[in-house]
Amino acid sequence: xxxxxxxxxxxxxxxxxxxxIATGDENKLKKLLDEIGxxxxxxxxxxxPPETGMLIYEKVREITGVLDPYKELKRExxxxxxxxxxxxxxxxxxxxxxxxxxxxxAIAGNVIDFGVNRKFDIENxxxxxxxxxxxxxxxxxFKHYLDKTNEILYIGDNAGESVFDRILIEETKKxxxxxxxxxxxxxxxxxxxxxxxxxxKVASILSSGTSAPGTVLETCNAEFKEIYKKSExxxxxxxxNYEGLSDESHPIFFLLKAKCRVIxxxxxxxxxxxxxxxxxx
Amino acid sequence: xxxxxxxxxxxxxxxxxxxxIATGDENKLKKLLDEIGxxxxxxxxxxxPPETGMLIYEKVREITGVLDPYKELKRExxxxxxxxxxxxxxxxxxxxxxxxxxxxxAIAGNVIDFGVNRKFDIENxxxxxxxxxxxxxxxxxFKHYLDKTNEILYIGDNAGESVFDRILIEETKKxxxxxxxxxxxxxxxxxxxxxxxxxxKVASILSSGTSAPGTVLETCNAEFKEIYKKSExxxxxxxxNYEGLSDESHPIFFLLKAKCRVIxxxxxxxxxxxxxxxxxx
Numbered sequence: 001x002x003x004x005x006x007x008x009x010x011x012x013x014x015x016x017x018x019x020x021i022a023t024g025d026e027n028k029l030k031k032l033l034d035e036i037g038x039x040x041x042x043x044x045x046x047x048x049p050p051e052t053g054m055l056i057y058e059k060v061r062e063i064t065g066v067l068d069p070y071k072e073l074k075r076e077x078x079x080x081x082x083x084x085x086x087x088x089x090x091x092x093x094x095x096x097x098x099x100x101x102x103x104x105x106a107i108a109g110n111v112i113d114f115g116v117n118r119k120f121d122i123e124n125x126x127x128x129x130x131x132x133x134x135x136x137x138x139x140x141x142f143k144h145y146l147d148k149t150n151e152i153l154y155i156g157d158n159a160g161e162s163v164f165d166r167i168l169i170e171e172t173k174k175x176x177x178x179x180x181x182x183x184x185x186x187x188x189x190x191x192x193x194x195x196x197x198x199x200x201k202v203a204s205i206l207s208s209g210t211s212a213p214g215t216v217l218e219t220c221n222a223e224f225k226e227i228y229k230k231s232e233x234x235x236x237x238x239x240x241n242y243e244g245l246s247d248e249s250h251p252i253f254f255l256l257k258a259k260c261r262v263i264x265x266x267x268x269x270x271x272x273x274x275x276x277x278x279x280x281x
Numbered sequence: 282x283x284x285x286x287x288x289x290x291x292x293x294x295x296x297x298x299x300x301x302i303a304t305g306d307e308n309k310l311k312k313l314l315d316e317i318g319x320x321x322x323x324x325x326x327x328x329x330p331p332e333t334g335m336l337i338y339e340k341v342r343e344i345t346g347v348l349d350p351y352k353e354l355k356r357e358x359x360x361x362x363x364x365x366x367x368x369x370x371x372x373x374x375x376x377x378x379x380x381x382x383x384x385x386x387a388i389a390g391n392v393i394d395f396g397v398n399r400k401f402d403i404e405n406x407x408x409x410x411x412x413x414x415x416x417x418x419x420x421x422x423f424k425h426y427l428d429k430t431n432e433i434l435y436i437g438d439n440a441g442e443s444v445f446d447r448i449l450i451e452e453t454k455k456x457x458x459x460x461x462x463x464x465x466x467x468x469x470x471x472x473x474x475x476x477x478x479x480x481x482k483v484a485s486i487l488s489s490g491t492s493a494p495g496t497v498l499e500t501c502n503a504e505f506k507e508i509y510k511k512s513e514x515x516x517x518x519x520x521x522n523y524e525g526l527s528d529e530s531h532p533i534f535f536l537l538k539a540k541c542r543v544i545x546x547x548x549x550x551x552x553x554x555x556x557x558x559x560x561x562x
Contacts, residue, residue: 005307008314009293016286026286030326033289040318045311 001243003045003052004262012036015056018186021073022064032063049243050214057185057213068184077112077160077187078196080122088167091130100139102171103255104129107274109164110157110238110257112187135273141281142253149233152176154203155215157238159193165237169202176203177227185213188240214240239263251280282524284326284333285543293317296337299467302354303345313344330524331495338466338494349465358393358441358468359477361403369448372411381420383452384536385410388555390445391438391519391538393468416554422562423534430514433457435484436496438519440474446518450483457484458508464492469521495521498529520544532561
Protein backbone atom coordinates (compact mmCIF):
# COMPACT_ATOMS: atom_id res chain seq x y z
CA UNK A 1 0.00 0.00 0.00
CA UNK A 2 1.22 3.46 -0.86
CA UNK A 3 1.47 6.31 1.63
CA UNK A 4 -1.63 8.50 1.62
CA UNK A 5 -1.50 12.16 2.59
CA UNK A 6 -3.52 11.34 5.70
CA UNK A 7 -0.72 9.03 6.85
CA UNK A 8 1.55 12.06 7.35
CA UNK A 9 -0.13 13.64 10.41
CA UNK A 10 -0.43 10.07 11.73
CA UNK A 11 3.36 9.57 11.43
CA UNK A 12 3.81 12.49 13.84
CA UNK A 13 1.24 11.04 16.23
CA UNK A 14 2.99 7.67 16.15
CA UNK A 15 6.38 9.24 16.79
CA UNK A 16 4.99 11.23 19.70
CA UNK A 17 3.34 8.16 21.18
CA UNK A 18 6.44 6.00 20.95
CA UNK A 19 8.69 8.87 22.05
CA UNK A 20 6.60 9.51 25.14
CA ILE A 21 6.86 5.91 26.22
CA ALA A 22 10.65 6.20 25.94
CA THR A 23 11.10 9.62 27.58
CA GLY A 24 9.33 12.40 29.42
CA ASP A 25 11.85 14.96 28.19
CA GLU A 26 9.82 17.47 26.17
CA ASN A 27 12.89 18.90 24.43
CA LYS A 28 13.87 15.47 23.15
CA LEU A 29 10.31 14.88 21.96
CA LYS A 30 10.25 18.21 20.14
CA LYS A 31 13.60 17.35 18.53
CA LEU A 32 12.14 13.99 17.46
CA LEU A 33 9.18 15.68 15.74
CA ASP A 34 11.44 18.34 14.21
CA GLU A 35 13.70 15.68 12.70
CA ILE A 36 10.75 13.75 11.31
CA GLY A 37 9.57 17.05 9.84
CA UNK A 38 12.92 17.46 8.11
CA UNK A 39 12.77 13.87 6.79
CA UNK A 40 9.32 14.35 5.30
CA UNK A 41 10.39 15.63 1.90
CA UNK A 42 12.49 12.47 1.43
CA UNK A 43 9.46 10.24 1.94
CA UNK A 44 7.68 9.71 -1.38
CA UNK A 45 3.99 8.88 -1.45
CA UNK A 46 4.98 5.77 -3.41
CA UNK A 47 6.68 4.22 -0.39
CA UNK A 48 4.71 2.01 1.98
CA PRO A 49 3.82 3.38 5.44
CA PRO A 50 5.91 0.78 7.32
CA GLU A 51 9.02 1.99 5.44
CA THR A 52 8.42 5.38 7.04
CA GLY A 53 7.52 3.67 10.31
CA MET A 54 10.99 2.12 10.26
CA LEU A 55 12.64 5.54 9.88
CA ILE A 56 10.43 7.00 12.63
CA TYR A 57 11.30 4.31 15.15
CA GLU A 58 15.00 4.58 14.26
CA LYS A 59 14.70 8.26 15.19
CA VAL A 60 12.90 7.39 18.42
CA ARG A 61 15.75 5.05 19.36
CA GLU A 62 18.44 7.53 18.29
CA ILE A 63 17.02 10.58 20.09
CA THR A 64 15.71 8.94 23.26
CA GLY A 65 18.49 6.36 23.56
CA VAL A 66 15.88 3.72 24.35
CA LEU A 67 16.13 0.65 22.13
CA ASP A 68 12.75 -0.86 22.96
CA PRO A 69 10.28 1.60 24.51
CA TYR A 70 7.46 -0.94 24.43
CA LYS A 71 9.44 -3.81 26.03
CA GLU A 72 7.60 -3.82 29.35
CA LEU A 73 4.18 -3.19 27.76
CA LYS A 74 4.73 -6.05 25.34
CA ARG A 75 5.65 -8.38 28.18
CA GLU A 76 2.54 -7.37 30.12
CA UNK A 77 0.26 -7.77 27.11
CA UNK A 78 1.59 -11.23 26.38
CA UNK A 79 1.03 -12.18 30.02
CA UNK A 80 -2.55 -10.87 29.91
CA UNK A 81 -3.19 -12.74 26.68
CA UNK A 82 -1.72 -15.94 28.15
CA UNK A 83 -4.10 -15.64 31.10
CA UNK A 84 -6.96 -15.83 28.58
CA UNK A 85 -5.52 -18.85 26.76
CA UNK A 86 -7.54 -21.57 28.52
CA UNK A 87 -10.86 -19.77 28.19
CA UNK A 88 -10.15 -19.06 24.52
CA UNK A 89 -9.40 -22.73 23.89
CA UNK A 90 -12.68 -23.53 25.61
CA UNK A 91 -14.52 -21.10 23.31
CA UNK A 92 -13.01 -22.90 20.31
CA UNK A 93 -13.93 -26.32 21.66
CA UNK A 94 -17.56 -25.55 22.30
CA UNK A 95 -18.10 -23.72 18.98
CA UNK A 96 -19.84 -25.09 15.88
CA UNK A 97 -16.99 -24.11 13.60
CA UNK A 98 -13.70 -24.41 15.46
CA UNK A 99 -11.51 -23.00 12.67
CA UNK A 100 -13.72 -19.96 12.17
CA UNK A 101 -13.85 -19.27 15.90
CA UNK A 102 -10.06 -19.48 16.01
CA UNK A 103 -9.86 -17.00 13.10
CA UNK A 104 -12.17 -14.62 14.97
CA UNK A 105 -10.03 -14.94 18.09
CA ALA A 106 -6.88 -14.22 16.08
CA ILE A 107 -8.54 -11.06 14.71
CA ALA A 108 -9.62 -9.99 18.21
CA GLY A 109 -5.96 -10.20 19.25
CA ASN A 110 -5.18 -7.64 16.53
CA VAL A 111 -6.65 -4.95 18.80
CA ILE A 112 -3.38 -5.04 20.79
CA ASP A 113 -1.68 -2.37 18.70
CA PHE A 114 0.12 0.63 20.07
CA GLY A 115 0.91 1.90 16.58
CA VAL A 116 -2.71 2.86 16.06
CA ASN A 117 -4.03 3.47 19.54
CA ARG A 118 -2.80 3.04 23.09
CA LYS A 119 -6.09 2.12 24.64
CA PHE A 120 -7.89 -1.13 24.10
CA ASP A 121 -9.96 -3.59 26.02
CA ILE A 122 -9.19 -7.09 24.89
CA GLU A 123 -12.03 -8.90 26.65
CA ASN A 124 -14.63 -6.50 25.31
CA UNK A 125 -13.03 -6.83 21.86
CA UNK A 126 -13.22 -10.62 22.04
CA UNK A 127 -16.96 -10.54 22.68
CA UNK A 128 -17.44 -8.23 19.70
CA UNK A 129 -15.19 -10.14 17.32
CA UNK A 130 -16.84 -13.48 18.06
CA UNK A 131 -20.12 -12.12 16.74
CA UNK A 132 -19.21 -9.49 14.17
CA UNK A 133 -19.90 -10.02 10.47
CA UNK A 134 -16.88 -10.02 8.16
CA UNK A 135 -16.77 -7.24 5.55
CA UNK A 136 -14.70 -9.53 3.33
CA UNK A 137 -14.96 -13.24 4.03
CA UNK A 138 -12.93 -15.53 1.77
CA UNK A 139 -13.33 -18.39 4.20
CA UNK A 140 -14.02 -21.11 1.63
CA UNK A 141 -10.86 -20.23 -0.26
CA PHE A 142 -8.98 -20.09 3.03
CA LYS A 143 -10.10 -23.63 3.88
CA HIS A 144 -9.27 -24.82 0.37
CA TYR A 145 -5.73 -23.46 0.54
CA LEU A 146 -5.31 -24.79 4.06
CA ASP A 147 -6.38 -28.31 2.98
CA LYS A 148 -3.86 -28.34 0.13
CA THR A 149 -0.83 -27.02 1.95
CA ASN A 150 1.75 -28.94 3.93
CA GLU A 151 2.93 -25.88 5.81
CA ILE A 152 1.61 -22.48 6.84
CA LEU A 153 3.67 -19.31 6.70
CA TYR A 154 2.06 -17.16 9.37
CA ILE A 155 3.33 -13.57 9.49
CA GLY A 156 2.79 -12.24 12.99
CA ASP A 157 1.96 -8.68 13.90
CA ASN A 158 1.95 -7.58 17.53
CA ALA A 159 3.25 -9.04 20.77
CA GLY A 160 0.39 -10.39 22.87
CA GLU A 161 -1.61 -10.94 19.69
CA SER A 162 0.72 -13.93 19.16
CA VAL A 163 -1.10 -15.86 21.87
CA PHE A 164 -4.27 -15.52 19.79
CA ASP A 165 -2.35 -16.48 16.66
CA ARG A 166 -1.17 -19.58 18.49
CA ILE A 167 -4.77 -20.68 18.94
CA LEU A 168 -5.42 -20.36 15.21
CA ILE A 169 -2.21 -22.19 14.34
CA GLU A 170 -3.18 -25.03 16.69
CA GLU A 171 -6.59 -25.23 15.06
CA THR A 172 -5.13 -25.55 11.54
CA LYS A 173 -3.40 -28.76 12.63
CA LYS A 174 -0.57 -28.09 10.16
CA UNK A 175 3.13 -27.43 10.59
CA UNK A 176 3.70 -23.69 10.68
CA UNK A 177 6.45 -21.12 10.43
CA UNK A 178 5.71 -18.03 12.51
CA UNK A 179 7.38 -14.88 11.21
CA UNK A 180 8.56 -12.16 13.60
CA UNK A 181 10.35 -8.79 13.23
CA UNK A 182 14.15 -8.82 13.45
CA UNK A 183 14.21 -6.14 16.12
CA UNK A 184 11.80 -4.22 18.36
CA UNK A 185 9.59 -1.72 16.52
CA UNK A 186 6.46 -0.39 18.24
CA UNK A 187 4.92 -3.39 19.96
CA UNK A 188 5.46 -5.69 17.00
CA UNK A 189 6.28 -9.27 17.84
CA UNK A 190 9.95 -10.29 18.02
CA UNK A 191 11.49 -13.73 18.60
CA UNK A 192 11.56 -13.23 22.37
CA UNK A 193 7.89 -12.14 22.46
CA UNK A 194 6.81 -15.11 20.34
CA UNK A 195 8.56 -17.52 22.69
CA UNK A 196 6.88 -15.87 25.68
CA UNK A 197 3.55 -16.46 23.90
CA UNK A 198 4.39 -20.16 23.50
CA UNK A 199 4.56 -19.97 19.71
CA UNK A 200 7.67 -22.19 19.82
CA LYS A 201 5.41 -25.05 20.97
CA VAL A 202 3.28 -24.90 17.80
CA ALA A 203 5.52 -23.46 15.08
CA SER A 204 9.09 -22.74 14.16
CA ILE A 205 9.88 -19.06 14.60
CA LEU A 206 11.57 -17.16 11.78
CA SER A 207 12.79 -13.58 11.69
CA SER A 208 11.82 -11.75 8.51
CA GLY A 209 14.93 -9.63 8.98
CA THR A 210 13.02 -6.38 8.91
CA SER A 211 12.95 -3.62 11.48
CA ALA A 212 9.92 -2.04 9.78
CA PRO A 213 6.53 -2.29 11.53
CA GLY A 214 5.25 -4.37 8.63
CA THR A 215 6.56 -6.82 6.06
CA VAL A 216 8.39 -4.66 3.54
CA LEU A 217 10.08 -7.28 1.38
CA GLU A 218 13.03 -5.11 0.34
CA THR A 219 14.01 -4.83 3.98
CA CYS A 220 13.66 -8.57 4.67
CA ASN A 221 16.46 -11.14 4.75
CA ALA A 222 17.15 -13.67 2.00
CA GLU A 223 16.00 -16.65 4.06
CA PHE A 224 12.56 -15.21 4.68
CA LYS A 225 12.15 -14.06 1.08
CA GLU A 226 13.03 -17.54 -0.16
CA ILE A 227 10.54 -19.26 2.16
CA TYR A 228 7.87 -16.67 1.33
CA LYS A 229 8.30 -17.20 -2.40
CA LYS A 230 7.90 -20.96 -2.06
CA SER A 231 5.05 -20.87 0.43
CA GLU A 232 1.68 -22.19 -0.71
CA UNK A 233 -0.27 -20.70 2.15
CA UNK A 234 0.62 -17.32 3.62
CA UNK A 235 -1.39 -15.74 6.43
CA UNK A 236 -0.60 -12.07 6.97
CA UNK A 237 -1.85 -10.61 10.23
CA UNK A 238 -2.69 -6.96 10.83
CA UNK A 239 -2.37 -3.61 9.15
CA UNK A 240 1.41 -3.25 9.00
CA ASN A 241 1.84 -6.49 7.09
CA TYR A 242 -1.05 -5.55 4.78
CA GLU A 243 0.59 -2.20 4.05
CA GLY A 244 3.83 -3.94 3.15
CA LEU A 245 2.37 -6.84 1.14
CA SER A 246 -0.85 -5.55 -0.46
CA ASP A 247 0.77 -4.96 -3.87
CA GLU A 248 2.49 -8.34 -4.07
CA SER A 249 1.54 -10.94 -6.68
CA HIS A 250 1.84 -13.92 -4.29
CA PRO A 251 -1.31 -15.55 -2.90
CA ILE A 252 -1.82 -14.20 0.63
CA PHE A 253 -4.65 -14.34 3.13
CA PHE A 254 -4.95 -11.10 5.06
CA LEU A 255 -6.50 -11.34 8.48
CA LEU A 256 -7.10 -7.99 10.11
CA LYS A 257 -9.32 -5.42 11.64
CA ALA A 258 -9.32 -2.13 9.68
CA LYS A 259 -8.36 0.20 12.48
CA CYS A 260 -7.79 3.35 10.48
CA ARG A 261 -9.81 5.01 7.74
CA VAL A 262 -6.95 5.13 5.26
CA ILE A 263 -6.41 1.37 5.33
CA UNK A 264 -10.14 0.70 5.36
CA UNK A 265 -10.48 2.83 2.20
CA UNK A 266 -7.55 1.07 0.56
CA UNK A 267 -9.16 -2.33 1.20
CA UNK A 268 -12.62 -1.03 0.30
CA UNK A 269 -14.29 -1.59 3.68
CA UNK A 270 -15.36 0.63 6.59
CA UNK A 271 -13.25 1.58 9.57
CA UNK A 272 -13.73 -1.04 12.29
CA UNK A 273 -14.58 -3.80 9.80
CA UNK A 274 -12.98 -7.22 10.03
CA UNK A 275 -11.50 -8.86 7.00
CA UNK A 276 -10.47 -12.32 5.87
CA UNK A 277 -9.25 -11.44 2.40
CA UNK A 278 -7.58 -13.85 0.02
CA UNK A 279 -5.42 -11.92 -2.46
CA UNK A 280 -4.31 -13.53 -5.73
CA UNK A 281 -6.21 -16.70 -4.86
CA UNK B 282 -1.30 29.53 25.43
CA UNK B 283 1.92 27.77 24.52
CA UNK B 284 2.21 25.15 21.80
CA UNK B 285 1.91 21.63 23.18
CA UNK B 286 3.57 18.64 21.51
CA UNK B 287 0.12 17.34 20.58
CA UNK B 288 -0.49 20.50 18.55
CA UNK B 289 2.18 19.40 16.07
CA UNK B 290 0.37 16.46 14.41
CA UNK B 291 -2.71 18.70 14.44
CA UNK B 292 -0.84 21.42 12.46
CA UNK B 293 -0.35 18.87 9.68
CA UNK B 294 -4.01 17.88 9.80
CA UNK B 295 -5.05 21.51 9.58
CA UNK B 296 -2.73 22.18 6.66
CA UNK B 297 -4.04 19.13 4.84
CA UNK B 298 -7.65 20.13 5.44
CA UNK B 299 -7.16 23.70 4.23
CA UNK B 300 -4.94 22.57 1.36
CA UNK B 301 -7.54 20.10 0.16
CA ILE B 302 -10.20 22.76 0.03
CA ALA B 303 -7.87 24.85 -2.15
CA THR B 304 -6.61 22.13 -4.46
CA GLY B 305 -7.01 18.49 -5.44
CA ASP B 306 -3.40 18.30 -6.65
CA GLU B 307 -1.75 15.66 -4.48
CA ASN B 308 1.76 16.81 -5.37
CA LYS B 309 1.02 20.33 -4.18
CA LEU B 310 -0.48 18.95 -0.98
CA LYS B 311 2.58 16.78 -0.37
CA LYS B 312 4.81 19.83 -0.99
CA LEU B 313 2.71 21.79 1.51
CA LEU B 314 3.19 19.15 4.21
CA ASP B 315 6.90 18.82 3.36
CA GLU B 316 7.43 22.55 3.76
CA ILE B 317 5.58 22.62 7.07
CA GLY B 318 7.82 19.74 8.12
CA UNK B 319 10.87 21.82 7.28
CA UNK B 320 9.46 24.81 9.22
CA UNK B 321 8.86 22.75 12.33
CA UNK B 322 12.26 23.22 13.95
CA UNK B 323 11.76 27.01 13.77
CA UNK B 324 8.52 26.78 15.76
CA UNK B 325 9.32 26.93 19.47
CA UNK B 326 6.93 25.39 21.99
CA UNK B 327 6.81 28.84 23.60
CA UNK B 328 4.93 30.31 20.63
CA UNK B 329 1.14 30.29 20.57
CA PRO B 330 -0.61 27.88 18.18
CA PRO B 331 -2.21 30.67 16.09
CA GLU B 332 1.27 32.04 15.32
CA THR B 333 1.99 28.70 13.69
CA GLY B 334 -1.49 28.70 12.18
CA MET B 335 -0.57 31.95 10.46
CA LEU B 336 2.56 30.40 8.92
CA ILE B 337 0.61 27.32 7.85
CA TYR B 338 -2.09 29.28 6.05
CA GLU B 339 0.56 31.48 4.41
CA LYS B 340 2.03 28.26 3.02
CA VAL B 341 -1.40 27.08 1.89
CA ARG B 342 -1.88 30.35 -0.02
CA GLU B 343 1.65 30.29 -1.43
CA ILE B 344 1.63 26.69 -2.63
CA THR B 345 -1.96 26.41 -3.85
CA GLY B 346 -2.21 29.95 -5.15
CA VAL B 347 -5.65 30.24 -3.54
CA LEU B 348 -5.99 33.28 -1.29
CA ASP B 349 -9.14 32.22 0.50
CA PRO B 350 -9.92 28.48 0.26
CA TYR B 351 -12.87 28.78 2.64
CA LYS B 352 -14.52 31.75 0.90
CA GLU B 353 -17.49 29.86 -0.47
CA LEU B 354 -17.94 27.73 2.67
CA LYS B 355 -17.88 30.85 4.83
CA ARG B 356 -20.54 32.48 2.68
CA GLU B 357 -22.73 29.39 2.88
CA UNK B 358 -22.33 29.07 6.63
CA UNK B 359 -23.26 32.68 7.18
CA UNK B 360 -26.33 32.18 5.01
CA UNK B 361 -27.34 29.09 6.97
CA UNK B 362 -26.84 30.93 10.24
CA UNK B 363 -28.88 33.90 8.98
CA UNK B 364 -31.73 31.54 8.14
CA UNK B 365 -31.81 30.60 11.84
CA UNK B 366 -31.76 34.19 13.05
CA UNK B 367 -35.50 34.66 13.60
CA UNK B 368 -35.95 31.39 15.45
CA UNK B 369 -32.93 32.16 17.62
CA UNK B 370 -34.36 35.57 18.49
CA UNK B 371 -37.58 33.81 19.40
CA UNK B 372 -35.70 31.41 21.70
CA UNK B 373 -34.15 34.40 23.45
CA UNK B 374 -37.49 36.16 23.81
CA UNK B 375 -39.31 33.26 25.36
CA UNK B 376 -36.49 32.33 27.76
CA UNK B 377 -36.33 33.11 31.50
CA UNK B 378 -32.87 34.60 31.24
CA UNK B 379 -32.45 36.35 27.89
CA UNK B 380 -28.78 37.24 28.31
CA UNK B 381 -27.81 33.72 29.33
CA UNK B 382 -29.74 32.21 26.43
CA UNK B 383 -27.95 34.61 24.07
CA UNK B 384 -24.60 33.53 25.56
CA UNK B 385 -25.51 29.89 25.01
CA UNK B 386 -26.48 30.64 21.42
CA ALA B 387 -23.18 32.44 20.85
CA ILE B 388 -21.34 29.36 22.14
CA ALA B 389 -23.38 27.05 19.92
CA GLY B 390 -22.22 29.14 16.95
CA ASN B 391 -18.65 28.30 17.91
CA VAL B 392 -19.17 24.82 16.47
CA ILE B 393 -18.73 26.35 12.99
CA ASP B 394 -14.99 25.82 12.93
CA PHE B 395 -13.08 24.26 10.09
CA GLY B 396 -9.78 24.59 11.94
CA VAL B 397 -10.79 21.83 14.34
CA ASN B 398 -13.24 19.76 12.38
CA ARG B 399 -15.01 19.95 9.03
CA LYS B 400 -18.20 18.30 10.10
CA PHE B 401 -20.76 19.86 12.35
CA ASP B 402 -24.51 20.03 12.76
CA ILE B 403 -25.50 23.46 13.92
CA GLU B 404 -29.13 22.71 14.77
CA ASN B 405 -28.24 19.66 16.81
CA UNK B 406 -25.50 21.71 18.51
CA UNK B 407 -27.97 24.45 19.37
CA UNK B 408 -30.25 22.01 21.18
CA UNK B 409 -27.33 20.68 23.17
CA UNK B 410 -25.86 24.07 24.03
CA UNK B 411 -29.16 25.46 25.26
CA UNK B 412 -29.25 22.79 27.95
CA UNK B 413 -25.63 21.93 28.73
CA UNK B 414 -24.06 22.85 32.08
CA UNK B 415 -21.09 25.21 31.96
CA UNK B 416 -17.77 23.77 33.22
CA UNK B 417 -16.70 27.31 34.16
CA UNK B 418 -19.49 29.81 34.66
CA UNK B 419 -18.41 33.32 35.67
CA UNK B 420 -21.83 34.69 34.76
CA UNK B 421 -22.21 36.99 37.77
CA UNK B 422 -18.90 38.65 37.03
CA PHE B 423 -19.85 38.86 33.37
CA LYS B 424 -23.06 40.71 34.26
CA HIS B 425 -21.19 42.96 36.69
CA TYR B 426 -18.64 44.00 34.06
CA LEU B 427 -21.38 44.41 31.47
CA ASP B 428 -23.36 46.71 33.77
CA LYS B 429 -20.33 48.93 34.38
CA THR B 430 -19.07 49.28 30.84
CA ASN B 431 -20.06 51.81 28.21
CA GLU B 432 -18.79 49.70 25.35
CA ILE B 433 -18.07 46.06 24.58
CA LEU B 434 -15.03 44.90 22.68
CA TYR B 435 -16.19 41.64 21.14
CA ILE B 436 -13.46 39.62 19.43
CA GLY B 437 -15.09 37.43 16.80
CA ASP B 438 -13.95 33.99 15.78
CA ASN B 439 -15.49 32.26 12.78
CA ALA B 440 -17.67 33.36 9.89
CA GLY B 441 -21.25 32.19 10.36
CA GLU B 442 -20.68 32.18 14.12
CA SER B 443 -20.93 35.98 13.80
CA VAL B 444 -24.69 35.73 13.32
CA PHE B 445 -24.88 34.09 16.74
CA ASP B 446 -22.54 36.73 18.18
CA ARG B 447 -24.88 39.38 16.81
CA ILE B 448 -27.70 37.96 18.93
CA LEU B 449 -25.56 38.22 22.05
CA ILE B 450 -24.46 41.76 21.18
CA GLU B 451 -28.09 42.77 20.66
CA GLU B 452 -28.99 41.30 24.02
CA THR B 453 -26.26 43.25 25.87
CA LYS B 454 -27.94 46.50 24.74
CA LYS B 455 -24.58 48.28 24.73
CA UNK B 456 -22.51 49.86 21.98
CA UNK B 457 -20.03 47.32 20.67
CA UNK B 458 -16.91 47.02 18.59
CA UNK B 459 -16.72 43.71 16.74
CA UNK B 460 -13.18 42.60 15.95
CA UNK B 461 -12.39 40.65 12.79
CA UNK B 462 -9.24 39.22 11.18
CA UNK B 463 -7.40 41.43 8.69
CA UNK B 464 -7.37 38.78 6.00
CA UNK B 465 -8.86 35.36 5.34
CA UNK B 466 -7.40 32.57 7.49
CA UNK B 467 -9.27 29.27 7.79
CA UNK B 468 -12.94 30.22 8.14
CA UNK B 469 -12.22 33.03 10.59
CA UNK B 470 -14.45 36.05 10.30
CA UNK B 471 -13.25 38.96 8.17
CA UNK B 472 -14.85 42.38 7.59
CA UNK B 473 -16.81 41.12 4.59
CA UNK B 474 -18.14 38.08 6.51
CA UNK B 475 -19.17 40.24 9.47
CA UNK B 476 -21.13 42.55 7.19
CA UNK B 477 -22.85 39.57 5.57
CA UNK B 478 -23.84 38.46 9.09
CA UNK B 479 -25.38 41.89 9.76
CA UNK B 480 -22.86 42.77 12.46
CA UNK B 481 -22.65 46.30 11.01
CA LYS B 482 -26.22 46.85 12.19
CA VAL B 483 -25.30 46.26 15.85
CA ALA B 484 -21.62 47.15 16.19
CA SER B 485 -18.77 48.95 14.53
CA ILE B 486 -16.43 46.49 12.86
CA LEU B 487 -12.70 46.71 13.50
CA SER B 488 -9.86 44.72 11.97
CA SER B 489 -7.35 43.50 14.55
CA GLY B 490 -4.75 43.61 11.80
CA THR B 491 -3.75 40.00 12.25
CA SER B 492 -3.72 37.23 9.70
CA ALA B 493 -3.32 34.63 12.45
CA PRO B 494 -6.30 32.38 13.26
CA GLY B 495 -6.45 33.92 16.71
CA THR B 496 -5.65 37.20 18.45
CA VAL B 497 -1.87 37.22 18.72
CA LEU B 498 -1.24 40.77 19.94
CA GLU B 499 2.24 41.11 18.41
CA THR B 500 0.69 40.59 15.00
CA CYS B 501 -2.16 43.09 15.57
CA ASN B 502 -2.27 46.70 14.41
CA ALA B 503 -1.74 49.73 16.67
CA GLU B 504 -5.38 50.83 16.52
CA PHE B 505 -6.69 47.52 17.80
CA LYS B 506 -4.03 47.27 20.50
CA GLU B 507 -4.89 50.77 21.74
CA ILE B 508 -8.63 50.03 21.91
CA TYR B 509 -7.97 46.67 23.55
CA LYS B 510 -5.77 48.22 26.23
CA LYS B 511 -8.44 50.79 27.11
CA SER B 512 -11.40 48.42 26.94
CA GLU B 513 -13.24 47.70 30.18
CA UNK B 514 -15.12 44.72 28.84
CA UNK B 515 -13.54 42.30 26.39
CA UNK B 516 -15.36 39.22 25.13
CA UNK B 517 -13.09 36.74 23.37
CA UNK B 518 -14.85 34.08 21.32
CA UNK B 519 -13.47 30.66 20.54
CA UNK B 520 -10.28 28.66 20.82
CA UNK B 521 -8.00 30.67 18.54
CA ASN B 522 -8.54 33.89 20.48
CA TYR B 523 -8.08 32.01 23.77
CA GLU B 524 -4.79 30.58 22.52
CA GLY B 525 -3.58 34.06 21.64
CA LEU B 526 -4.84 35.90 24.74
CA SER B 527 -4.78 33.39 27.61
CA ASP B 528 -1.52 34.72 29.06
CA GLU B 529 -2.52 38.40 28.96
CA SER B 530 -2.97 40.47 32.12
CA HIS B 531 -6.04 42.35 30.83
CA PRO B 532 -9.51 41.39 32.09
CA ILE B 533 -11.11 39.19 29.42
CA PHE B 534 -14.21 37.02 29.29
CA PHE B 535 -13.61 33.87 27.25
CA LEU B 536 -16.64 32.30 25.68
CA LEU B 537 -15.95 29.00 24.03
CA LYS B 538 -16.50 25.34 23.63
CA ALA B 539 -13.36 23.28 24.34
CA LYS B 540 -13.18 21.40 21.08
CA CYS B 541 -9.77 19.79 21.49
CA ARG B 542 -8.18 17.97 24.40
CA VAL B 543 -5.09 20.18 24.50
CA ILE B 544 -7.10 23.37 25.01
CA UNK B 545 -9.47 21.67 27.44
CA UNK B 546 -6.44 20.59 29.52
CA UNK B 547 -4.96 24.08 29.36
CA UNK B 548 -8.22 25.58 30.68
CA UNK B 549 -8.70 22.75 33.16
CA UNK B 550 -11.96 21.37 31.77
CA UNK B 551 -12.96 18.33 29.72
CA UNK B 552 -13.12 18.11 25.94
CA UNK B 553 -16.59 19.20 24.82
CA UNK B 554 -17.16 21.40 27.86
CA UNK B 555 -18.52 24.92 27.51
CA UNK B 556 -16.86 27.80 29.26
CA UNK B 557 -17.71 31.35 30.31
CA UNK B 558 -14.43 32.22 31.97
CA UNK B 559 -13.54 35.64 33.33
CA UNK B 560 -9.76 36.04 33.41
CA UNK B 561 -8.14 38.74 35.58
CA UNK B 562 -11.57 39.81 36.85
